[in-house]
Amino acid sequence: MSSTPPIGISSLDLERIDALLERMPPVEAVKYEALRGELDRAAVLEPSDIPADVVTMNSVVTFRDDDSSDELTISLVYPSGAGAPGTVSIFAPVGSALLGLRVGQWIEWPTPDGRRRNLRVLDIEYQPEASGDLHR
Numbered sequence: 001m002s003s004t005p006p007i008g009i010s011s012l013d014l015e016r017i018d019a020l021l022e023r024m025p026p027v028e029a030v031k032y033e034a035l036r037g038e039l040d041r042a043a044v045l046e047p048s049d050i051p052a053d054v055v056t057m058n059s060v061v062t063f064r065d066d067d068s069s070d071e072l073t074i075s076l077v078y079p080s081g082a083g084a085p086g087t088v089s090i091f092a093p094v095g096s097a098l099l100g101l102r103v104g105q106w107i108e109w110p111t112p113d114g115r116r117r118n119l120r121v122l123d124i125e126y127q128p129e130a131s132g133d134l135h136r
Contacts, residue, residue: 005107007100009042010050010129013057016078017090034110035096042100052130053103057090060126061098066106066118073125094119 017039021029055061055076062073074088075081076098082089089095097109097119106120124130 004041005101005105007038007042008045008050008054008102009039009100010047010056011044012047013099014039014042014044016057020079032091032096034093035091038096038099047129050127050129051102052127053124054127055098055101055121055124056127056129057099058128058133059124061121062123062125063098064120064122066120071122
């Protein structure tokens with residue numbers, strides 16, 4: 001599998017993330033070019049059509065950093081929900097990397113310190129779409 005696997009995103013998540021990016025001053029938004037690239041290449045699906053093994057916004061996902069073998073379980077949230085223990089914002093590098101990946105997929109992603117990490121999705125404990133929470 002390549003370091004840029006195919007990804008899927010719900011139309012609702014895309015709409016909300018786009019709105020957040022568009023409200024940012026351009027000098028701020030430029031920091032999120034990698035996220036914008038991920039959104040641009042994603043297959044966009046209706047929330048009800050998202051497979052249960054895809055990381056979406058508000059999913060609780062367990063992933064491994066293949067370089068360190070560290071495993072983490074986080075909830076992928078919008079910036080307003082970030083800061084609580086166990087949450088990661090979509091605007092954090094790890095959050096941007098995980099969005100749209102399926103269980104078993106991995107992606108190589110740059111970190112703020114200039115290194116590259118391989119992140120692999122191990123499990124999705126909760127996904128709003130699979131739970132019927134299509135408009136959260």
